[in-house]
Amino acid sequence: MNKRFTRILATSVAAAALVGSLGACGKGSASAPSVGSNEITMWTHNAGNAEELKAVENIVDSYNKSAGAKAKIKVQAFPQDSYNDSVVSAAASGKLPCIVDIDGPNVPNWAWAKYLTPLKLDADVSKNLPSTVAKWEGETYAVGTYDVALAMLARASDLKAAGVRVATVEKPWTKDEFQDALTKLKALGKWEYPLDMGTAGTGEWLPYAYSPFLQSFGGDLINRDGFQSADGVLNGDKAIEWAQWFRGLADQGFMAKKSGKDSTQDFLNNKSGLLYTGSWAADKARAAVGKDLVVMPSVDLGTGPKIGGASWQWGVTSGCNNSAAAMDYLSYSLKPENLAAVAKATGTIPATDEAAALLPEYAKGGTNRIFMELSRNYAVMRPETPAYPFIATEYGKAVQDILAGADPKTALDKSVKAIDANIKSNGGYKN
């Protein structure tokens, strides 16, 4: 009896000692991350993404060692999927670091919430890809070192067998050509569904991937004149046409209502013939498929092909006690060699032509040059309004409902009602 209780207490003491010793060797920064003599903290979403994290750390190391460094930068990495939650809870407790990275479309929301301060950089960003510079109410709040682009991947041999031409940046497929291509690919009998649009995707993938189709039809997520209502653009005739077309792809058996969990892997395993995905999948696909791989632009559904613009970008928080150093670091990180290093490590599109010239695959004639052209020619920024996170969620729900069989008009009207109510309840998201 006594022995058992003593054992429990002993275990307790041992366990407490274990945690105590862990604490001794791994004490976190319990105080505010930005305090300290001349050290500022930078948060990034790259935990687990060794290549990108290493590239970022290399830039930080070289800045810290440079003669002109105004502060020592300390990097803390978080997993991407949970990064925003960590930032929001840190903001709630007043513990935001000096520099944060942000998914581009969220920048206006974070600026509106006063997490971010406008950037005042020495670096000239006027020649950067427009989608790598995030503005709200006339001020620049974040800059990215890279962007990504949506495209269609296919095997040239499959297209040839089906008698379908390869779409190009100059001559993308029209809506009718796309329909014809899918019909012919399906007739090959190689796949249950010839097209994989990543319909199992969730979260930001839904607006990022599918709102460009809506925009190509002539609709949009919100009326961009003042960003006060989605009525007439998200539930107008063009939007209904988009919804019917999108649902029709599934109804005609061209794509699954819910694709596999990993669309790229399914494409590589020949479970689909045409993959709608981002530039991040290109290197992996090229390594597996080789020269048979073709990268094509998205479809022109009426107003030209559209793709989502903006990826992860960097900003400075409004509570930073050494914002001059934070701005100085950001300017340093935008040097062409730094942009090129990150793009090379991550397989993304460098933010400037100068940086692209340092990378053979993105230089003119390079295998990935097409993504830069797609980004420059077709990128549409997701609505630059603090309401975007809410709009994205509502649109995502509508996409899933429409795929599941909901009446397009009803589903889109519901989204519009919710979005307009949200904007109204937040006083129009005025600064």
Place this chain on the structure above:
Amino acid sequence: MKQTLNSTSLSSAAAMAVRILFAAVAAFPIVFMMVSSLKPDQQIFGDMSSVAAFLPIGNISLDNYAAVFERVPAARFLINSIGISAVTVVLGIFINSLCAFALSRMEIRGKRVVFTAILATLIVPFQTLALPLVWWVNQLPYFELNGFSLEISKGWLDTYQVQIIPFIANAFSIYLYHQYFESIPKELDEAARIDGAGWFTIYRKVVMPLAGPATATVAILTFLPAWNSYLWPLMVVQSEELRPVMIGIQYFFQLNVSWGEVMAYASLITIPVVVLFIAFQRSFINSIASSGVKG
């Protein structure tokens, strides 16, 4: 007679077959996870449409496990979670059983109201309390020994104790102990008191030794959420060296997901739970059966 024997053995064989079928269905996800952790991504998806998905055949290796340790500080995360869970369990058993003991055995005015109030907290989901709790723990004083001087700062964020202390007191554990203590005859307390025992001695030497099954259940039901803790550490821990295992799983969900590595990491973090369950399963089942609750 022979026919009766035959029909008896046939029906028991059929019952056994049904049990095996149910056991297999329950085990399939774990088998799939462990088998897939040994395969390259392409093969995982290639095998998906056949029974090969559950068999360690084809291109089998430990490469995914090696990659896991390269991508994530898995050993550190495991040690953190073991430490955090162990302390939460041990302190949880002590604090919650003491509370339940007082509510069950001692004559305290208003104890029914207190017990009801404790139970009422069960209906409030943690997610609704999370943000206010972050604010609160950020206001608490933090004591740190620096050499020979004791330093005081504000805020518990990014520490081990913020992952432990808010989860020690648990209404369900108190309820479980309370119900169990109610089934232990009060005459034992009276006999101990005649022998000169005080309340703590009765708790320590009479009641707790008889509450083994309840303790086993509380241990498991405290361990599981502590081990699976995700939202809270996400909100309060910034330093990588303080993160628990569940945060680690997110490290694998990049733009190009490596499913073999996901399965390898998931297998690694499942093993301690399975070992704990096997060790305590008899007491766990006994307690669940006797208290009529399920976890």
